[in-house]
Amino acid sequence: MSLVINIDDIPDDGEYVFDLVEKQGHFKVDPEEGVLKEDLHVEGSLSKVGREVLLKGSISTEMEMTCSRCLEPLRYKVRSKVLSRYVPGQEADSLDLDVELQASDIEVEYYTGERIDLTQAVYDQMMLSLPLSRLCKEDCQGICSQCGINRNKKNCQCSDGDSVDPRLAVLKTLKDKLE
Numbered sequence: 389m390s391l392v393i394n395i396d397d398i399p400d401d402g403e404y405v406f407d408l409v410e411k412q413g414h415f416k417v418d419p420e421e422g423v424l425k426e427d428l429h430v431e432g433s434l435s436k437v438g439r440e441v442l443l444k445g446s447i448s449t450e451m452e453m454t455c456s457r458c459l460e461p462l463r464y465k466v467r468s469k470v471l472s473r474y475v476p477g478q479e480a481d482s483l484d485l486d487v488e489l490q491a492s493d494i495e496v497e498y499y500t501g502e503r504i505d506l507t508q509a510v511y512d513q514m515m516l517s518l519p520l521s522r523l524c525k526e527d528c529q530g531i532c533s534q535c536g537i538n539r540n541k542k543n544c545q546c547s548d549g550d551s552v553d554p555r556l557a558v559l560k561t562l563k564d565k566l567e
């Protein structure tokens with residue numbers, strides 16, 4: 389299985405409707421971003437506009453990422469639209485001007501030969517759809533910078549930062565003396 393479609397399958401006047409599944413292990417994701425936890429579904433349509441092919445699709449899968457505060461894994465459901473124009477590679481130079489004028493919100497990809505590979509467009513769109521702030525929950529307490537404990541699971545006695553309450557410091561010294 390792969391996200392490749394034969395251009396011959398696309399009718400000259402109409403749409404080629406597809407529904408593809410890529411096994412989670414077959415779709416490479418930058419490990420810095422996360423790992424797929426579900427197969428990747430891409431459905432949509434391809435249509436021809438002269439020598440160009442227009443992709444309109446939607447992507448769904450689930451990713452496991454890392455909470456940026458506590459470093460615990462978190463699941464994120466990817467639901468994204470993908471829009472892309474495929475321009476024949478050998479004609480790309482002559483189309484540059486045209487591409488720039490129209491590329492405002494549609495990604496432009498190049499194809500060579502008689503097949504269109506949706507992988508790059510799907511991957512780019514997936515990455516764009518990931519949230520900027522990756523938190524396991526809105527009020528994640530993160531990891532204590534002093535003892536390293538996950539504050540969502542346990543409380544620790546460390547104070548925040550370097551600001552030790554002077555009154556507590558005095559009490560502690562007294563207590564130490566008495567013992």
Ligand SMILES: [Zn+2]
Nearest residue numbers: 455458524528
């Ligand atoms: Zn967290």
Ligand SMILES: [Zn+2]
Nearest residue numbers: 532535544546
């Ligand atoms: Zn602590």
